[in-house]
Every structure is written in structure tokens, then in C-alpha cells.
Amino acid sequence: xxxxxxxxxxxxxxxxLAAPRVLVVSFNRLVPADQGNARRIMQMVRLYKAxxxxxxxxxxxxxxxxxxxxxxxxxxxxxxxVVRSRAPKHxxxxxxxxxxxxxxxxxxxxxxxxxRLRGYSVVHVNYVWYAPLxxxxxxxxxxxxxxxxxFGERRAKYxxxxxxxxxxxxxxxxxxxALRRADAALAxxxxxxxxxxxxxxxxxxxxxxxxxxxxxxxxxxxDRPLTFGYLGSANDWNxxxxxxxxxxxxxxxxxxxxxxxxxxxxxxxxxxxxxxIKLGFVQELHTFYDAIDIALNPMxxxxxxxxxxxxxxxxxxxxxxxLPGAQGLTHLWQLPMFEDNNAxxxxxxxxxxxxxxxxxxxLTVQAAATRRALDAEYDGQVERLARWLASRV
Amino acid sequence: MIDADSVLASAPTSPRVGLVIDVWVDxxxxxxxxxxALGNGLPVVLTDxxxxxxxxxxxxxxxxxxxxxxxxxxxxxVAQGQPAPRLRIEAAGAPGDATRLLRRSSxxxxxxxxxxxxxxxxxxxxxxxxxARVPVLLYGPPAxxxxxxxxxxxxxxxxxxVQASDARVLxxxxxxxxxxxxGLCDIERALTLSAQxxxxxxxxxxxxxxxxxxxxxxxxxxxxxxVAAGSQTLAHHIAHEGRALFNSRGLGAILLPWxxxxxxxxxxxxxxxxxxxxxxxxxxxxxxxxxxxxxxxGAFLRLAVPxxxxxxxxxxxxSLPRDAVPGDGFCDIGAAEFTVETA
Numbered sequence: 001x002x003x004x005x006x007x008x009x010x011x012x013x014x015x016x017l018a019a020p021r022v023l024v025v026s027f028n029r030l031v032p033a034d035q036g037n038a039r040r041i042m043q044m045v046r047l048y049k050a051x052x053x054x055x056x057x058x059x060x061x062x063x064x065x066x067x068x069x070x071x072x073x074x075x076x077x078x079x080x081x082v083v084r085s086r087a088p089k090h091x092x093x094x095x096x097x098x099x100x101x102x103x104x105x106x107x108x109x110x111x112x113x114x115x116r117l118r119g120y121s122v123v124h125v126n127y128v129w130y131a132p133l134x135x136x137x138x139x140x141x142x143x144x145x146x147x148x149x150x151f152g153e154r155r156a157k158y159x160x161x162x163x164x165x166x167x168x169x170x171x172x173x174x175x176x177x178a179l180r181r182a183d184a185a186l187a188x189x190x191x192x193x194x195x196x197x198x199x200x201x202x203x204x205x206x207x208x209x210x211x212x213x214x215x216x217x218x219x220x221x222x223d224r225p226l227t228f229g230y231l232g233s234a235n236d237w238n239x240x241x242x243x244x245x246x247x248x249x250x251x252x253x254x255x256x257x258x259x260x261x262x263x264x265x266x267x268x269x270x271x272x273x274x275x276x277i278k279l280g281f282v283q284e285l286h287t288f289y290d291a292i293d294i295a296l297n298p299m300x301x302x303x304x305x306x307x308x309x310x311x312x313x314x315x316x317x318x319x320x321x322x323l324p325g326a327q328g329l330t331h332l333w334q335l336p337m338f339e340d341n342n343a344x345x346x347x348x349x350x351x352x353x354x355x356x357x358x359x360x361x362x363l364t365v366q367a368a369a370t371r372r373a374l375d376a377e378y379d380g381q382v383e384r385l386a387r388w389l390a391s392r393v
Numbered sequence: 394m395i396d397a398d399s400v401l402a403s404a405p406t407s408p409r410v411g412l413v414i415d416v417w418v419d420x421x422x423x424x425x426x427x428x429x430a431l432g433n434g435l436p437v438v439l440t441d442x443x444x445x446x447x448x449x450x451x452x453x454x455x456x457x458x459x460x461x462x463x464x465x466x467x468x469x470x471v472a473q474g475q476p477a478p479r480l481r482i483e484a485a486g487a488p489g490d491a492t493r494l495l496r497r498s499s500x501x502x503x504x505x506x507x508x509x510x511x512x513x514x515x516x517x518x519x520x521x522x523x524x525a526r527v528p529v530l531l532y533g534p535p536a537x538x539x540x541x542x543x544x545x546x547x548x549x550x551x552x553x554x555v556q557a558s559d560a561r562v563l564x565x566x567x568x569x570x571x572x573x574x575x576g577l578c579d580i581e582r583a584l585t586l587s588a589q590x591x592x593x594x595x596x597x598x599x600x601x602x603x604x605x606x607x608x609x610x611x612x613x614x615x616x617x618x619x620v621a622a623g624s625q626t627l628a629h630h631i632a633h634e635g636r637a638l639f640n641s642r643g644l645g646a647i648l649l650p651w652x653x654x655x656x657x658x659x660x661x662x663x664x665x666x667x668x669x670x671x672x673x674x675x676x677x678x679x680x681x682x683x684x685x686x687x688x689x690x691g692a693f694l695r696l697a698v699p700x701x702x703x704x705x706x707x708x709x710x711x712s713l714p715r716d717a718v719p720g721d722g723f724c725d726i727g728a729a730e731f732t733v734e735t736a
Contacts, residue, residue, distance in 0.1 A: 018489045065475065067629035074629075082632070083474035109472035113454045116435050117480045119497050 019054040020121035020393050021078070023114060025107070025130055027085065029063035031072035035233070036307040037148055040188065040209050041126055044146060045076070048124070051386050054078045056118055058111055060085050060104065060130075079118060083110045087129075095155040095165035099174045102129035111136045121393045127151075129168065131178035142392045145182035149303050150192050151175055152199075161301045163236050172199065179203070184388065189306075189328025205385055208328070209307065210378040214286065215316035217368035219293065219360050226258045226356055228348075229292030230308075231282070234265030237302040241322075241341075242266055245298035246273055248345040258352060260296070263288045289315035293360055298341050299325035313374065318360070318367035320344060332373040335366045413653040413735045414532050414560040416610065417577045418502060419446040422530075424586045425500065425571060426452035434499020437527075439518055441511035443467070443621070443706035444504070445479075447614055447650045448586070451595040456498065457481040458491045458518060460511035465621035465708060466628040467648050475635050476617045478628075484514055491518060496525045500568075505533030505540055505561075507703035512539025516546055523550040528568040532577075534703065535561040578735070580608055608735045612650060616659075616726040621646040621708060630723065637726040643713035645726070649675075652701035653733045657709070660728040662691035666717040673712075676705045691727055 024045060028038040048055050057077040059065070062085045073080045087104035091097055111133055114120075123137050124144040128151055134143040152175040155165035179185045179201050186207045187193035193206035230245075232238035242262065249256050255274045262270050263279040270278060282288045289295070295312035301324050309326055312319045322338050323330070330337065338344040351359050422436060426449060436449055441461040449455055454469060462483055468476035484491040495501065501522040506512045522529055523546065531543060531552065540561065546552070552563040556576025564572065573579060580602060587600040587610075597613035616637035622628035627640045639645035649655065661668055667687075671694070673680040678699050686693040701707045718724060 018493045061474075065633060067626070067633045070629040070632045071625065079477070079480070081471050081474060081477045083471065086473065106473040110474055113471070116433065117454045117456060119493070 019052055021056060021118050022048050022053045022122040022124055023056050023058060023111070023118070023120045024048075024077075025058045025060065025111070025123070025125040025133060027060040027062040028126070029069060030057070030059075031069065031076060036209075037126070039211065039307065040146070040148060043209060043211065044124065044186075047382060047385070048122075051389060053122070056080070056114065056120070058083065058107065058114060060107055079114065081110050081114055083107055095169055097129075097168050097170050099129045099132065099170060099178055102168060103132045107133055108136050115141070122389070127168070128170070128175050128178040131181040134181045142389070143181065143183045144186065145179065145184070146186045146188075147179075147192070147196075148188060150195060154303055157301060157303055158236075161237075161240065163240065166236060176201070183392065184385075186385075190331065191328055205381070205388065207381050207385060208374065208378055209310055210374055211311070211314045213316075213371065213375075214314050215289065217316045217364050217371070219357075219364050226294075226352065226360065227261060227292045228258055228294050228296055229261040229263065229288065230266075230296045230298070231263040231285070231288050231311075232266040232308055234269060237299065238264075238266045239269040241298050241300045241302075242270055244300055245296070245341045245344070246270065246276065248341045249273075249348075252345070252349060254349075256348065256352075257354075258356075261288070261292055285311070286315060289317050292317060294363065295319040296344075297321035297325035298344055300341065302327075310374070313367060313371045316364075316367075318363035320347070320363075329374070332370060332377055334370045334373065335363060413651070413733060414534070414557065414562070414577075415444065415446065415504065415651045416653050416733055416735055417557065417560075417583075418504075418530065418532050419448045419651065420583045420586060421572065421577055421579075422446065422500065422502060423448035423452055423590075424582050425568075427586060427589060430571065431499040435494070435497060436500040436502065437494055437498035437522075439501065439503040439515050441504070441506040441508070441515065442701075442704060443648060443708060444652065445619065445648050445650055445707070446502075447612060447618060448590070448596060448598065450618070451590060454480065456494045458494060459483050460485070460506065460514040460518075462486075463706065465623055465646060465648070465706070466625075466631075467619075467621045468617055468631065470615060470618055475632050477632070484518060492521055495522045495527065498522065498525075498527050501527045501529045503529060503531045503543075505531055505537045505543065507533075507537050507539060509538055509542060512537075512542035515539070516542040519543065520546050520550075523565070528565040530555075530565075530568055531561075531563045532557070533561060535559065537561075537703065583608060583610075603734070609732065610735060611730065611732045613728070613730045614650065616647075616729040619648050619650065619729055620726065621648045634723075636723075637729075639711070639713060639718070639724040639726075641718070641723065643715060643718035643724060645711045645713075645724075647709040647711070647726070647729070649698065649701065649707040649709055650731050651733060652707050653735075654700045655698050656732040657694075657696040657698050658728075658730040658732075659694045659696070659726050660691050661694055661713070661724060662727040663719055663722060663724045664692050664713065664717040665719050666714060668692050668694065668713055668717050671711055671713050671717075674710045675699060675708070676702050680709075 026041050030038050033039040033042045045055050056079040059082045061082050086106050090101040122142040126146045151170050152172040155169035158165040184203050184205050193204050196204045259277050261277045263282045267278040267280050295317050297308045309321050326333050326337050435456050437456040439458050443463045467479050469479045471477045482491050503519050553569040555562040555564050562577050587598050590596040590598050599611040601609045620637035631638050669685050682694050684695040
């Protein structure tokens with residue numbers, strides 16, 4: 001089981017030298033990291049620290065700032081500067097966003113001053129529209145862009161699912177131009193890395209999202225009924241996916257014999273139904289995962305990080321997911337995967353209509369094997385990134 | 394209690410030069426930075442007390458290395474952002490960071506301590522700066538007890554004496570060349586800098602040549618750049634609000650721009666009662682306001698501030714009357730002005 005917080009630094013720096021410094025630039029409220037992208041960024045922060053870096057933060061304040069956040073950030077980072085976001089963020093007709101319209105030049109002076117004060121070896125920005133900030137740093141500073149997602153023509157994925165495009169979507173040309181500014185661009189999924197490489201980029205490093213394992217894989221005892229669960233925010237993909245899944249369950253005409261617990265912002269958009277228990281916002285993730293036996297991820301589409309698929313594996317719970325929910329993980333996945341919500345619903349009714357405790361034990365073994373495969377892949381990719389950093393810093 | 398009229402007259406003419414030496418150092422270093430002589434490098438100040446050089450900071454960030462601990466959090470401005478802590482490193486606690494900062498610096502200003510122990514530590518740092526070919530300026534009152542620790546470095550580094558009235562100043566050869574015949578206290582250079590800073594709106598600085606050859610310097614500064622927090626809670630509130638706050642009990646601290654005697658004018662906002670009876674102190678000096686003007690903007694407090702004693706932090710402590718402190722918010726300093734007469 002991998003615990004990044006306990007990972008020994010790779011000794012790529014001769015002993016006696018001061019720790020190299022990395023500047024992380026983020027618009028996310030990183031503490032507590034309760035959103036997927038914030039958690040990915042904190043994964044990178046832990047990774048840099050494990051490699052022996054001292055990490056500073058330039059917080060592009062788009063998600064609020066208050067004394068408690070100030071306290072939390074100064075505990076986590078070496079130095080923190082906070083800049084108010086003034087990016088115009090225009091969205092042109094057809095939902096086309098230009099990087100120049102989303103990039104905030106107001107970051108530049110603060111970034112330059114921080115570099116003068118602290119002398120960074122690496123600057124790490126998140127999302128392609130922050131790539132122009134690299135121009136403020138000389139060739140002696142290693143430039144890392146964490147893409148989080150592919151944003152070139154991202155709107156098409158929404159349109160294909162019958163949804164209105166949301167957030168950032170740009171042209172391939174704009175995205176390619178941003179990627180070329182980086183010494184390394186991190187792809188969060190293997191498929192995304194392959195797609196970017198297929199577009200001619202030779203600076204792509206694949207680094208999946210994995211969090212430290214917090215619970216062992218062991219079916220719990222006791223008399224509690226077998227419980228299924230889904231936790232998600234109120235984004236369009238989650239609402240669409242959960243609505244479709246529950247409608248498929250209810251269309252069976254017979255009630256599913258096990259409770260389905262729904263938690264997170266998506267609860268506000270989920271209809272009441274027999275056997276559906278809505279928890280709403282949960283303060284701590286373990287309270288949700290401790291309350292369920294099997295996690296569900298009935299995604300019908302989406303982009304980027306599939307945190308709901310990986311997260312249960314940190315809490316010792318197996319996950320049943322559709323193929324879109326396992327995107328980027330299919331080559332490692334050892335649990336059942338389903339073409340769509342019809343297939344997922346069929347599986348649930350066929351295997352859990354009468355009990356299913358034995359199957360739970362089997363799924364738990366598969367989940368543990370999946371977790372080990374994920375950890376092995378992550379360790380391999382971290383080592384690759386560490387070697388690359390060592391060659392550059 | 395300090396009387397307004399006695400402040401500037403309190404020091405005889407000759408020692409006053411020593412008291413205002415950091416004003417001249419600030420003017421000179423800011424002029425050097427403004428003229429691009431530092432490139433992309435960082436000016437670094439070595440000190441054993443909590444001080445600021447606000448004019449140099451108008452030209453970019455400044456690193457501070459301390460040879461004695463300090464207990465207050467102070468702030469630098471961040472473009473379009475919340476104030477950030479001034480970069481202060483305690484040499485004994487983080488020797489690696491201190492050395493690293495020095496090696497990256499393009500100018501090293503060393504305020505010679507009043508005591509021998511911090512001077513020995515500072516001399517070792519100056520030696521590292523010289524080894525890294527960083528231009529160095531040593532300055533302080535000639536009587537400072539720390540000077541003997543630097544004598545070897547002065548010889549080995551071939552530091553040259555610089556004309557600075559009766560203050561003792563020594564500089565690396567290249568830096569001494571920049572100073573010119575007038576030395577550190579070059580009024581023409583100061584007037585030029587003042588005009589440049591005003592034109593570029595980098596500072597609200599007014600310099601006046603007085604009839605006796607001295608210069609009166611008036612600085613209006615964003616109070617956040619001189620506020621100091623004595624607790625973590627207050628420090629995070631200041632970072633969050635970007636205001637020069639007092640704490641919830643009406644306690645606040647100001648980091649005086651220089652150690653020189655000065656006239657200070659502070660606008661206290663959100664006070665709910667008269668503040669004439671505020672307790673104000675600088676080191677062992679208790680200070681009474683020379684005047685308090687109550688306006689729609691708040692209470693303007695006028696203070697005659699004596700020189701900061703050698704070896705002491707330039708911290709002015711204020712304690713507002715309890716009935717002046719709102720129960721549902723903070724008082725703050727909305728404007729700050731400091732006037733100094735140089736020798």
C-alpha cells in the first residue's frame with residue numbers, strides 16, 4: 001500500500017545542498033482539498049515534497065480567501081502570495097475560449113517578485129490557460145504544466161451528450177501553443193497522454209491520480225444491509241449520470257433490495273425514490289465510505305479526472321463503474337466494468353437481488369488487486385517524473 | 394513623555410547623523426536599484442533589529458537576514474494581491490537559506506550591530522557575500538560596538554570608506570564608485586530620486602532642501618507596508634483584509650520606516666471614542682499625541698517620535714482605549730505619513 005506522505009525523497013540532489021524550490025500556481029482553494037482538481041494539486045505538492053523540494057504557492061484567488069485559509073496555506077507551503085483574479089474569461093460564440101482571454105496578466109508581477117525572492121528551480125502551473133505565465137521565467141527554470149484535462153474542443157463532449165458546454169473549451173491550436181510553452185505537460189490519463197502525443201507533442205508525461213490508501217480492503221461484518229453508494233458534486237455530468245442510473249433502476253418495476261446512499265451536492269438534483277437515501281454534503285469522506293459496501297459510478301460521459309472511480313479504492317471499497325467512469329483506468333481495472341447504465345443495472349439486479357455477500361467478498365479482492373495495479377503504475381510514473389526532474393534541476 | 398518640540402532637538406547635531414543613516418542608505422540603495430544597477434538581482438539587508446527600507450522596496454522585493462530573532466510579522470505589497478510577509482530569515486535558524494539568499498543577491502546592505510555577538514555572526518555573512526562577489530555596504534554609528542568584528546573583512550575585502558558625515562560607511566569598490574564625491578548623503582541624488590519616484594508614482598515622497606542645508610523628507614506610505622502583527626491571528630486577518638489592523642483589544646504596532654526621529658501622522662479609522670488617551674510607546678519611551686484631529690475619515694493622530702535606540706526594533710506600539718474599539722470589527726490605520734529631517 002502506498003503512502004506518499006511517507007515516501008522517502010529520491011536522493012537526486014547531492015546531500016548538503018539547499019532544497020530546490022518549486023512555485024505552484026493554482027486558482028483552487030487547496031485546503032481543505034475537497035474538489036477533485038484541488039486534490040490532484042495537493043497530490044503534486046506531496047510528490048514534490050517527497051522528491052526533496054520546498055514548495056511555495058501563488059494562489060490566484062478565484063475561490064475565496066479568509067484568515068483560516070491563510071493559516072492553513074502558510075502551514076502547508078513555504079511562502080504564499082495571493083493575487084486577486086481579474087481574468088476576463090470571455091467565452092466566444094460557439095463556446096470557444098481563448099487562452100489570452102482566460103490568462104490573467106495580473107499574476108506576472110507577483111510571480112516575478114516571488115522568483116526574485118526565492119529563486120525557483122521549477123514553476124508548476126495548473127490548466128493550459130496559465131501556460132503564458134511561463135514567459136516570466138528564464139530558461140534555467142523548469143516549466144511543468146499539469147493539464148488536468150484535454151481542453152481542445154472539449155465542448156464537443158458536452159454537445160454529444162446533449163448538454164450545454166460548460167467552463168473552458170478552446171481550439172486545438174490554442175491548446176497546442178500552450179503545451180509547447182512547457183518543458184513537461186502532465187496528462188492525468190493514459191489515453192489523454194496518447195492523444196496529446198498523437199498531436200505531435202513530445203513533452204508529455206503521464207501521471208495518474210492516486211491518493212494514499214486510508215482503509216484496508218476488508219468487507220465489514222455486522223448485520224447492516226448490503227449498502228451501495230454514490231458521492232458526487234452537483235456538476236452537469238454527475239446529475240445527468242445519476243438521474244439516468246436511478247431511472248433505470250426504477251424502470252425495473254421491482255425495488256432494488258439494497259439501499260443506495262447518495263451524498264454530495266448531487267443530492268439536490270436526485271429524485272426521491274424507494275431505497276434511495278440522500279445524505280447531502282458530508283464533512284469527511286470516510287463517514288460516507290464507512291457507511292457503504294460498494295461504490296457506484298454510473299457516468300455517462302465527462303472529461304478529465306475520474307476521481308469517483310479512484311477514491312473508493314482509498315477507502316477499501318470496490319467500485320462498479322460504467323466504461324466512461326473508468327476512462328484512463330481500463331488497462332489496470334480488475335473489477336467489472338459496464339458498457340452503460342443498462343448493463344450496470346442488469347448486473348446489480350442479477351447478482352444482488354438475493355443477497356450478494358459472497359460476491360462482495362470477491363469484488364473486494366478484485367478491488368484490492370486493482371489498487372495494487374494502480375499503485376504500481378503510479379510508482380513507475382512518479383519514478384519517471386523524478387528521473388526527469390533530476391535530469392533538469 | 395516626549396514633547397513634540399524637543400524631539401528633533403533632543404539629539405545634538407553630530408550624533409543625529411548616525412540616527413538618520415538608514416534614511417540615506419535607503420535613498421542611495423533605491424537610486425541604485427532605480428537606475429538598473431542591480432539587474433534582476435535582489436537587494437539583501439543584514440540587520441539585528443526589525444527595520445524597513447521603504448524607498449528601496451518601491452523598486453522590488455528586498456530580502457532581510459537577521460542575526461537576532463524578531464517577534465512581529467510585517468508585510469510587503471503584492472501587485473494586485475493581498476499583502477505578503479516580508480522575507481525575513483533568521484541566520485542562526487536557517488543558515489542554508491541565509492547563505493543561499495546572499496549568493497543570489499546583487500547588493501548587500503549591512504547595518505552594523507550595536508552589540509558584538511550579532512556583529513560576529515553578521516561579519517561571517519558579509520564575508521560570504523564578498524566571496525560571492527556581491528557588492529557590500531556597511532553602515533552604522535562610528536561608536537557601534539559591532540565594528541571590531543568587521544575590521545578583518547574591511548581589510549580583506551578592500552572596502553573603501555565612504556563620505557557620510559559622521560556616520561561610518563564602507564563600501565565595495567564598485568559601489569563606492571557609484572556613490573560619487575558627495576558620498577552617501579548626496580542631496581542632489583536624493584532630489585532626483587524623489588522626482589523620479591513621484592513621476593512614476595512609485596512612492597509619495599516629498600523632499601525639501603532646508604535653508605540650513607539639511608533636507609526634510611516626507612513619506613506617505615500604504616499603512617499595510619508598515620503595520621506589524623504580534624500574533625498569528627492578527628497576522629492572518631491583515632493578510633486577508635489587506636488593511637493595517639489593530640487587534641480586537643485595540644493593540645497595534647507600526648514598523649517605523651527608519652530609525653531616525655520623525656513626525657508621524659496616522660489616520661485611525663473605525664474608532665468609536667476619543668483616542669487622546671491611547672498608550673503609545675517606542676522602546677522605553679512613552680509618547681503622547683501632539684494633536685488628535687477628529688474628522689469624518691477618522692482620528693488623525695500626530696506624534697513626535699524619538700530616534701530608535703541602537704539595537705532596538707523600530708516598532709511603535711499603540712494601545713487604544715477600550716471604549717474606542719468596536720465590538721464587531723477592527724480599528725485600522727487608513728493612512729500613514731512620516732517626516733524626517735536629515736543632517
